[in-house]
Amino acid sequence: MSQIEELIERLCPDGVRHSRLGEVGVFHRGNGLQKKDLTDHGFPAIHYGQIHTFYGAWTRETKSFVPPEMAKRLKLAEPGDLIIATTSEDDEAVAKATAWIGNVPTAVSGDAYVFHHELDPRYIAYFFQSTSFQNQKSRYITGTKVRRISGDSMAKIVIPVPPLEVQHEIVRILDTFTNLEAELEAELESELESRRLQYKLYQEKLLTPSSDTHWSTLGEISTRVSSGATPLRSRPDYYEDGTIPWLRTQEVDFNEITDTAIKITPRATRESSAKLIPEHCVIVAMYGATAAKVATNLIPLTTNQACCNLQIDPSVASYRYVFHWVKNQYQRLRGLGEGSQSNLNAKKVKSFPIPVPSLREQERIAADLDTFDALVNDLSSGLPAELNARRQQYEYYRDKLLTFKELKS
Known part of the structure; x- marks a missing residue:
């Protein structure tokens, strides 16, 4: 029998009390502290954003500080308190928490709650990571783009309270x-x-x-080179209930395309230049943040005008080989671009050299x-x-x- 099993058998063999968080502690909301107020020295401070990006289940030290005079106006967490980030665009991250186990109080920002309680601080921090807590909190999350949970709602969540x-x-x-x-x-x-x-x-x-490998160009080993188009955004009938995948350059990232975030309608393909291309093309982003990146499509789809779509001649080249070659040549191809985003054009893509064993x-x-x-x-x-x-x-x-x-x- 393990030590934890022995303790449970000796101290709570018949089970443990299950209590609402509001019965074992009190929630206080943070206030006033903004990211621009943080400094590298002074009075300890925790900003709610740092709970998402920096802190784990517990911490003894803070990453940031505030001037001592400012700390007098802010909500403080005492040693042993739980600090909870109560907003996020991601439901899973709502109510991410860290236990403050430093030796002195720490200031806490808005969009965070301090939970002052009677439990082991690290025990409750681990509980906030558990599936039980995640399942219970989901019914209390509100908001559209920015998701949040209130102290009153968290107070209703039930936690087991062993000795x-x-x-x-x-x-x-x-x-x-x-x-x-x-x-x-x-x-x-x-x-x-x-x-x-x-x-x-x-x-x-x-x-x-x-040394004896034959060289060609991307255009010469393709049966067709095309770009797509963006159907008019002002035409809802081009997008609503669309079923045809429409690829944008931000989805081109050295990957295999099996679906797209946006679909267009058959009418959009008839009335715009967004035409279907077959599967197994090599698709090169010509401009934007992903210029010179490459992808292959495992499904027929349409693309926007910033994609250069190479339909590889299967009697001459393997599309997977071409994909790997262009991927490997990313920096060189991007170097041919112009402007701050290294924009390319179809002519430069088609004339790009490739060895053809x-x-x-x-x-x-x-x-x-x-x-x-x-x-x-x-x-x-x-x-x-x-x-x-x-x-x-x-x-x-x-x-x-x-x-x-x-x-x-």
Whole structure:
């Protein structure tokens, strides 16, 4: 029997009290502190945005400070209090919390609540990460673009309240898990970066042509080169209930296109220059932030006018090989662009050179690069999948530790 099991068997064998957060503490809203007020020294301060981007489940030190005179006008969190970011554009991040376990009070910004309570601060911080808390809070989130939750709503959320000795042991276990996860993540990220570097070197080697390789251009190995169009935005009948995928350059990012964010109607394709292109084209973004990036489409679709769509001649070249070549040449192709965003045009894309070995050799090169690419980048294979699996394992044990039978009254 583990230590936590022994404690539960000795201290709460029949279950534990389940209480609303409002019964074990009080919520106070932060005030006044804005990001521009933060300094590198002075009185400790936590801005709600930093809870989303910087802090973990608990902290002893603050990243930022405010002038001591300003701190006198601000809401303070005392050591042991929970600080909660109550707004976000993402529901999952609403009510992200960190326990303040420093030795002195800290100032807290608006769009944050301070929860003063009677529990182990790290126990309640871990509870705010749990599936139980996430499920309960979802019914209280309000707002459209900016999503938020109030202190009154959080006060209704139910938390199991085991004896403090059990809370301390749960915290010890979860702190250990958290440290192990952080160490593993750093190790795997380092390994992943090594794989990326290895892949880059391997890619360069595979795509370096031999001296007798025939050279051509992207235009010459294509049966058709086209761009698309943007159907009039003032025509709702071009977009409402649309079923035809319409690709924009911001979706072109060295990837395979299997769907698009916007669909257009058959009428839009008839009355504009946004025409369907077949699957397995090589699509190059010509201007905008993604200029010179490349994608391939696994579905027939239409594109906007900033896409240069290369329908590769299958008797001459493998579209996957062409995709990898253009991807590898991103910096060189982008360098041909003009203006602050390195804008290209169809003429420059069509005239861009490409080595053309035998089809068999192209297919071998493409297959090798596809395999290595998946190993490095795909969450369903290789190191990212291992990291994701470990996170899921941690979340499972965290939820299990924070689940208790309710004590019958």
